[in-house]
Amino acid sequence: MFGRFITQLLYITCLSAAHPIVIDGLWDDWQEVPVAVTDPEGDYNYDDWAELKITNDDEFIFFKISLHSEETLLQDWNNFFLYIDADRDSLTGHPFRGLGAELTWHFGYRMGQYFEQDGIIDLWQNDITLRQAPTVTSTEFEIAIARDSFVLSDPDSIAVIFSSFYDTGDYMPDNWEGIIYHMDTTVVGPVVPISLEKTGTRLVTYNTHYTGILEPDRQPYFERILQALEPDIIALQEHSEWNEIGDIISSWFPEDTWYQGYTFRDLVVLSKYPIINQANLINSERTMCALLQTDDPINPYLLILNSHFSCCDNDDDRQEQVDELVQVLREWRLNDNGPFDLPEGTPMFHVGDFNFVGYREQIETVTAGDIQDEATYGIDFPLDWDGTAITDLFSRHTHKRMAYTWRSDGSSFNPGKLDYVLYTNSNLSILKHFVLNTLVMPDSVLNEWELEAEDTNEASDHLPRIVDFMVTDLGISGELDLPQQYILSHPYPNPFNPQVMIPITLVRKAHIQLRIYDIHGRLVISLADDVLPAGKKLFSWDGSQNPSGVYIVRCQAGHIMQTEKIILLK
Ligand SMILES: [Ca+2]
Ligand SMILES: [Ca+2]
Ligand SMILES: [Ca+2]
Ligand SMILES: [Ca+2]
Numbered sequence: 093m094f095g096r097f098i099t100q101l102l103y104i105t106c107l108s109a110a111h112p113i114v115i116d117g118l119w120d121d122w123q124e125v126p127v128a129v130t131d132p133e134g135d136y137n138y139d140d141w142a143e144l145k146i147t148n149d150d151e152f153i154f155f156k157i158s159l160h161s162e163e164t165l166l167q168d169w170n171n172f173f174l175y176i177d178a179d180r181d182s183l184t185g186h187p188f189r190g191l192g193a194e195l196t197w198h199f200g201y202r203m204g205q206y207f208e209q210d211g212i213i214d215l216w217q218n219d220i221t222l223r224q225a226p227t228v229t230s231t232e233f234e235i236a237i238a239r240d241s242f243v244l245s246d247p248d249s250i251a252v253i254f255s256s257f258y259d260t261g262d263y264m265p266d267n268w269e270g271i272i273y274h275m276d277t278t279v280v281g282p283v284v285p286i287s288l289e290k291t292g293t294r295l296v297t298y299n300t301h302y303t304g305i306l307e308p309d310r311q312p313y314f315e316r317i318l319q320a321l322e323p324d325i326i327a328l329q330e331h332s333e334w335n336e337i338g339d340i341i342s343s344w345f346p347e348d349t350w351y352q353g354y355t356f357r358d359l360v361v362l363s364k365y366p367i368i369n370q371a372n373l374i375n376s377e378r379t380m381c382a383l384l385q386t387d388d389p390i391n392p393y394l395l396i397l398n399s400h401f402s403c404c405d406n407d408d409d410r411q412e413q414v415d416e417l418v419q420v421l422r423e424w425r426l427n428d429n430g431p432f433d434l435p436e437g438t439p440m441f442h443v444g445d446f447n448f449v450g451y452r453e454q455i456e457t458v459t460a461g462d463i464q465d466e467a468t469y470g471i472d473f474p475l476d477w478d479g480t481a482i483t484d485l486f487s488r489h490t491h492k493r494m495a496y497t498w499r500s501d502g503s504s505f506n507p508g509k510l511d512y513v514l515y516t517n518s519n520l521s522i523l524k525h526f527v528l529n530t531l532v533m534p535d536s537v538l539n540e541w542e543l544e545a546e547d548t549n550e551a552s553d554h555l556p557r558i559v560d561f562m563v564t565d566l567g568i569s570g571e572l573d574l575p576q577q578y579i580l581s582h583p584y585p586n587p588f589n590p591q592v593m594i595p596i597t598l599v600r601k602a603h604i605q606l607r608i609y610d611i612h613g614r615l616v617i618s619l620a621d622d623v624l625p626a627g628k629k630l631f632s633w634d635g636s637q638n639p640s641g642v643y644i645v646r647c648q649a650g651h652i653m654q655t656e657k658i659i660l661l662k
Contacts, residue, residue: 109125109126110148110150110280111125111148111280112149112280113125113149113152113234114283114488114494115154115223115225115234115235115236115495115496116234116486116488116494116509117225117227117230117486117495117509119156119232119234122145122156125145125147125156127145128144128146128265128271128273129141129143129264129265130142130143131143131144131160131262131266133160134160135262135266136256136257136262138161138256138257138261139159139161139164139170139171139256139257139261139262140256141157141158141159141254141262141263141264142159142160142231143156144156144158144252144254144264144265146271148239148273148276149493150279150281151239152221152223152236152237153236153237153244153273153275154234154236155174155234155237155254156233156234157232157233157235158231158232158233159231160231161231163230163231164231165228165449165450166199166224166235167199167224167505167506168200168202169200170199170256171200171256171257171261172198172199172254172255173196173197173198173199173255173258173259174195174197174204174235174253174254175188175191175193175195175252175254175255175270176193176195176196176250176251176252177192177194177250177251178244178245178250179247180247180249180251184209185207186205186207188253188259189253189268189270190251190267190268190269190270191251191253191269192207193207193253194208194244195215195220195243195244197220197222202504202505202506203215203216203504204219206219206243215243217503217505218501219241219242219243220241221237221238222235222236223235223236223506224236224506225495225496225508225509226452227449227496228448228452228454228455229450229451229452246275247275249272249274249275250272250273250275251269251270251271251272251273252271252273253265253271282491283488283492283493285490285491286488286490286491286524287490288320288321288490288537290322290524290560291523291524291641291642292523292524292560292561292642293324293325293386293388293561293562294322294323294325294558294559294560295323295326295327295396295513295558295559295560295561296318296321296323296326296556296557297326297328297329297443297511297513297556297557298329298556298557299329299445299498300314300328300330300331300551301330301551301552301554303331303334304551304552305328305331305340306340310551310552313544313546313548313550313551314551315344316542316544316547317528317530317543317548317551317556318341319344319345319542320541320543321556323558324364325361325362325363325365325384325394326341326361326362326363327360327443328359328360328361328362328398329399329400329444330358330400330445331358331359332358333355333358334355335355337352338350338351338352338362341362349364350362350363350364351366353367353380353382354370356372357372357377357380357400359378359379359398359399359400360398361380361382361396361398365394366385367382367383367384368383369432369433370382370383371430373420373421373431374413374416375416376409376413378399378402378413379397379401379413379444380397380399381398381431382395382396383395383396383438384396388562388563390563390655390657391437391438391439393435393438394438394439394440394563395434395438395439395440395441396440396443397417397440397442397443398443398444399442399443399446400444400445401413401454402447403447404447404449405449405450407450407451410447410448411453411454411457411464411465412465414457414458415463415464415465415468415469416469418457418458418462418472418473419463419469419470421473422461422470425473426473436477437477439515439516439520439563440475440516441513441514441515441559441561442458442475442514442515443511443512443513443557444511445554446458446511447510448509448510448512449508449510455484458475458482458512458514459475459484459514460472460474460475460481461473461474461475461481475514475516476517476518477518478518480518482515482517483514483515483516484513484514485513485514485515485522485525487525487527487557487558488527489529489555490526490527490528490529490532490533490537491532491533491537492529492532494527494532496508496509497509497510497511497527497557498511498553498555499549499553499555510554511554511555511557513525513557515559515561519563520562520564521562521564521586521657521659522560522561523560524558524559524560525557525558525559526557526558527555527556527557527558528555528556528557529548529555530544530547530549531545562657562659579596579597579598579604579647579649579654580594580595580606580645580654580655581596583645583656583658586659587658587659587660587661588658588659588660589660589661590634590635590636590660591632591633592633592635592658592660594606594619594631594633594645594656595628595631596620596628596629596630596631597627597628598624598625598627598629598649601623601625601626602624602649603622603623603624603649604620604621604622604647604648605620605648605649606619606621606631606647607648608633608643608645608658609643609644610638610641610642610643610644611642611643613644616638616643619633638660640662641659641660642658642659643657643660644656644657644658645657645658
């Protein structure tokens with residue numbers, strides 16, 4: 093009895109700490125959160141809990157659960173139960189061990205129950221604003237539930253038990269009365285917002301939900317969204333067979349010339365840059381590509397892969413599709429056996445609605461080129477030009493610590509990350525990226541961008557993903573005649589604030605002009621205009637008096653001129 097009393101005291105003193113948690117499937121935001129329960133390994137022979145953390149912010153209560161046992165899917169494939177005694181009264185609610193639980197939630201069935209005095213009410217994810225990540229298989233998950241949902245009505249403290257198999261599984265915690273968590277009323281505050289303002293070249297990927305841009309009642313939402321975003325390149329999925337898309341987009345941007353690619357199944361790429369080649373890439377027609385000719389002075393080519401892989405629980409088809417895609421890219425790049433000539437070192441994005449709601453191996457396949465069925469599709473092939481994986485970009489909402497890209501409040505499925513942006517980080521730098529969710533944006537920001545709160549919610553069940561980027565690599569383009577003797581090396585750090593270092597290497601004495609220009613080509617400062625001896629010299633520039641943005645470092649040595657883009661990020 094005395095032991096239990098001490099334990100309870102410890103829980104009360106330790107377990108109260110507000111933290112800003114982003115529901116995105118990344119874990120660094122949990123590092124400062126103390127462990128609530130360490131559960132033993134082997135106390136259950138199937139789904140075996142390992143650890144529980146609990147915290148809250150102004151709006152949500154957060155749980156991070158992890159398993160000793162193998163990976164599973166939180167929104168399916170399990171019989172995980174969460175019991176919350178919201179009034180800390182064991183005589184009210186559903187009796188479970190020492191709890192009287194007002195809320196029971198079954199993760200695998202995506203259903204719960206609210207036990208109130210007069211009866212039992214069935215619950216769906218939207219009733220408790222359930223948010224969880226990742227959307228693919230894992231051994232750890234982060235979960236958010238609204239504190240002010242009618243089920244919880246923002247309690248001061250709760251008692252919690254997780255069970256891994258109905259009412260007989262592994263319990264976390266194992267003690268009878270559960271873990272007590274006290275809400276921390278420290279104000280966490282809203283997330284630092286991401287401005288919609290464009291920096292660099294902008295790519296938008298968007299599943300338009302059954303040809304939404306063509307539907308008269310949904311078209312105005314898309315028009316406002318795309319006009320606010322001002323994309324340079326648009327990749328659309330689920331827009332089905334129709335031809336007017338180029339005319340519609342052009343009519344929304346009368347100042348610009350737009351190039352429309354062909355429609356492959358339900359995929360199309362539109363661009364302000366000429367589309368010089370395009371092709372379907374796999375048998376199921378679920379990945380297309382478009383080669384663009386941009387005005388980038390470093391590497392004028394850009395390859396956009398646009399995918400809409402098989403939906404839902406069709407893991408086998410989806411894995412086949414991504415395996416086949418890696419095979420196609422491997423044969424193209426290694427053996428020149430592809431739909432058209434692809435210049436070596438061409439920067440590449442792979443975007444779209446990937447529908448990754450099952451095995452996380454599919455992510456490994458499209459990033460690291462890890463083929464699952466090597467007997468059919470051959471050996472693995474890392475997809476970046478430098479022999480490494482391409483990068484999976486994690487973006488959050490501009491005004492919310494959320495990263496989901498699909499949401500349907502009437503569905504039993506909680507919002508998830510279905511839409512991906514992958515890129516070759518050997519030659520592309522990301523300047524800004526976000527998910528647009530107008531529902532969470534303040535009126536002042538909506539007004540500024542001539543958006544309405546319901547826009548993204550009414551347009552589609554997917555949210556658009558936005559990425560601003562620039563081409564960065566000077567080293568591996570096969571198309572440009574680059575000087576053999578490197579003079580200007582990559583400035584560092586990049587992005588920088590406020591000081592950037594610029595290394596110059598001269599193999600012999602030379603007259604050097606080193607200047608920094610802004611993105612509009614206006615001279616910002618001249619750092620050197622002098623004869624310098626052979627050897628290494630490090631220049632620096634302090635940008636504290638200049639606005640954030642992209643700047644060009646230009647180094648002229650005799651007839652050789654080299655440039656580097658640098659980003660001042662304050
Ligand atoms: Ca997180
Ligand atoms: Ca355990
Ligand atoms: Ca109760
Ligand atoms: Ca246990």
